[in-house]
Amino acid sequence: MQTPHPVTATINGREETFEVIGLESLMDALRNRLHLSGTKEGCREGECGACTVLLDGKPINACIFIARAAEGREIETIEGLQDDLSSRIKQAIVETSGVQCGYCTPGIVVMLSGLLRRVEAPNEALIREALSGNICRCTGYAQIVDAVLDVVEQKAAAS
Ligand code: FES
Ligand code: FES
Incomplete structure (x- = not known):
């Protein structure tokens, strides 16, 4: 069994620490650990854009971004886009x-x-x-x- 790994990132303007396992995607971490289900799951292969979030202001496909790589970064999901x-x-x-x-x-x-x-x-x-x-x-x-x-x-x- 793999050991959970803590990740700290700014999510929609708030610092959050959450645990991920292995190569868990940012999409799964957002949806399942942070309950931000507005980030949709489509192809899981980086092809459909349903899981698009902003990483340090730039759009990425969260399904092919490893959640551990979000350490120290700024993530914006649809829930946070209220400007x-x-x-x-x-x-x-x-x-x-x-x-x-x-x-x-x-x-x-x-x-x-x-x-x-x-x-x-x-x-x-x-x-x-x-x-x-x-x-x-x-x-x-x-x-x-x-x-x-x-x-x-x-x-x-x-x-
Ligand atoms: S779920 Fe299709 S690009 Fe991420
Ligand atoms: S896929 Fe139905 S509105 Fe875009």
Whole structure:
């Protein structure tokens, strides 16, 4: 039996210490040990983006990131994204009907929050490129892209 290993990281702005075993993924640690189930489990192979979280501000697939490597790092999950920009992204996706079954939505919101923090006004090509690792089987992406363009427009109008 493997010995549990403590990991201390900042999760959604709070320092948390949790135990992991062996090569346990960050996705499993977030969902099963920290009860942050907004990080969705899809393919478990780094292909679908359902498990996207921000690691030190950059989107990663938490299913292929070893939880022990999160020691001392900053993780943001969908539960922690309550800032104005993230709230606008969520609202815009709802308004454009970019949510259907909703399974992909947390990962997509996390990905887009990371994008809009890094890039002031991404164009459609950049938005589509950022979403290329997030699979949505329902929407065809057009509504989600429209939602981001709406947020970009709102930001421009406010500045
Ligand atoms: S569950 Fe992580 S990329 Fe699919
Ligand atoms: S809304 Fe169903 S997978 Fe995206």
